[in-house]
Amino acid sequence: MRVPISVVSEETGIAKEVLRKWEDRYGFPVPGRDAADKRVYPEGQVERLKLIKALLDTGLRPGAVVPLEQAQLEALLAMSRPPVQAGAGDGRLVELLRARDPNRLREHLHAELARLGLEGFVLDLLPDLNSLVGDAWAEGLIAVYEEHLYTEMVQALLREAVQAVYQPHGWPRVLLTTAPGELHMLGNLMVEAVLTLAGARCISLGAQSPLAEIVAAAEAYQTQVVGLSFSASLPRKTIASILRELRQRLPGQVQLWAGGAGAAGLEKVPRGVRIFQSLNDARAALSEFKPRRD
Numbered sequence: 001m002r003v004p005i006s007v008v009s010e011e012t013g014i015a016k017e018v019l020r021k022w023e024d025r026y027g028f029p030v031p032g033r034d035a036a037d038k039r040v041y042p043e044g045q046v047e048r049l050k051l052i053k054a055l056l057d058t059g060l061r062p063g064a065v066v067p068l069e070q071a072q073l074e075a076l077l078a079m080s081r082p083p084v085q086a087g088a089g090d091g092r093l094v095e096l097l098r099a100r101d102p103n104r105l106r107e108h109l110h111a112e113l114a115r116l117g118l119e120g121f122v123l124d125l126l127p128d129l130n131s132l133v134g135d136a137w138a139e140g141l142i143a144v145y146e147e148h149l150y151t152e153m154v155q156a157l158l159r160e161a162v163q164a165v166y167q168p169h170g171w172p173r174v175l176l177t178t179a180p181g182e183l184h185m186l187g188n189l190m191v192e193a194v195l196t197l198a199g200a201r202c203i204s205l206g207a208q209s210p211l212a213e214i215v216a217a218a219e220a221y222q223t224q225v226v227g228l229s230f231s232a233s234l235p236r237k238t239i240a241s242i243l244r245e246l247r248q249r250l251p252g253q254v255q256l257w258a259g260g261a262g263a264a265g266l267e268k269v270p271r272g273v274r275i276f277q278s279l280n281d282a283r284a285a286l287s288e289f290k291p292r293r294d
Contacts, residue, residue, distance in 0.1 A: 002032060002040035012049045019049075021138050025232065026066040044070075051077060061135040093129060094136050097146045105150070109157055118161045122193045123279055126154065130186070151186055158189040162196055170201030172224035172289045175217055177205035179228055179242045187229035187260045194279045198286050211242070215249045224289065225255045227282075230262030239263060244270040257282065 008029075009016045019039075023029060029049060031039035041049075051073040055065045065073065096105040113121045133150050136142045174195055176188050185207050192202045203221050205214070218226050226246070230239050239262050247256050247270055259276040269275050276282045 001043055002034070003043060003046055004034070005031070005039040005041065008041050008046055008049065011046060012053050014049060014053055015140065018138065018140060022062065022066050025134065025138055026062070027232075028066055048073065061131070062138045063131050063135045093150075094132065094141065097133070097136070097142050097150060100146070102149065102153070106153055106157075109153055113157060113161065118165065118193055119197050121161075122158070122190050126190060129154075155186055155189055158186075158193055162189070162193050162202075165193075165196055167196055167199060167201050170196065170199050171291070172286065173201045173203060173221060174225040174227055175203050175205065175214070175221060175223040176227045176229075177209040177214060177217075178207045179214075179230070179234075179239075179246075180208050180210060181238070182228075182230055182234055182262075183207055184229070184231040184233070184260075187231065188227075190279060191227060191229060191259065191282060194283050195286065198283045200286055211246050211249060214246060218250060218254055223254060225257055226250060227257040227259070228263075229260040230258060232261040232265065234262050236262065236266055240266055240268065240270060243273045247272045257285070 003011075005016050005019060008014070009019065019029060023031070029041055029045045031041050031045075034040045048070050051070070052062075052065050052068075054077055055073065056062065060076075065076070068076070092108060093105075096108055112125060116125055129150075133142070133147055137144065137147045176192055178185065178188060188204065188207075192204060196202050203217075203223065205217060209217070214226060217223075228243075228246075239258075243256065243258055243263075250256060252272075255274060256272065257274050257276060259279075259282060263275050264277055266275065274285070276285070
């Protein structure tokens with residue numbers, strides 16, 4: 001039996017808009033379509049959604065529970081965990097977004113960067129803040145434009161901070177960009193910050209570089225690595241196809257790295273492509289390069 005979205009919303013207490021957002025962001029629920037092309041859900045998914053709603057009511061965030069399988073949700077609920085408390089700066093960030101006060105938001109982010117330093121800001125704080133803002137959007141606590149404001153502010157802050165530590169003679173040379181169709185640049189900027197601090201010379205082409213231009217730039221700048229970041233917005237088949245084609249076009253001695261939620265979800269990684277699950281993994285890979293000899 002398949003259940004219409006209106007009935008699912010009523011039975012689970014989850015708004016229809018939120019169900020659609022989760023579908024895009026987390027890949028669940030996975031509806032079918034009826035004769036009128038309306039969303040309908042298998043009963044098993046409805047039961048899973050009820051478990052998710054129960055866990056959300058304890059204080060957990062969507063990003064921590066929506067991707068979990070049924071057995072994991074049941075085990076988590078059985079533990080009766082207390083509500084998750086936000087970190088010292090987390091709740092304030094969402095409050096500032098909802099207050100629509102860009103100046104105070106910018107001051108808050110600058111203060112956190114000054115307190116933690118660039119490395120700590122990128123490795124220890126930003127992943128949590130990104131998840132927090134994403135969850136706030138999924139729950140309907142903030143609007144899309146508020147999420148975009150946060151992203152733009154963080155990107156501007158990272159560009160300024162990275163410029164201050166730029167390594168003109170760093171090694172290896174790493175070309176960073178995103179593929180056509182991938183608009184998100186925050187992941188690339190986080191990688192650029194971490195690799196620059198680790199001694200690499202990063203060359204950024206911005207977003208949506210045609211594959212032919214990536215290959216040409218890698219040759220022009222004599223880079224040892226080409227790195228791409230993929231969000232979950234691109235289909236996995238598309239990501240795999242892009243990486244496969246780019247690997248074929250690049251010289252064999254140039255390494256091809258990929259990261260981000262989209263790349264991490266690949267079931268089969270194209271031959272000759274390295275997928276990194278974390279920024280620390282990418283940083284550690286720099287140690288494999290022998291010191292440069294001029």
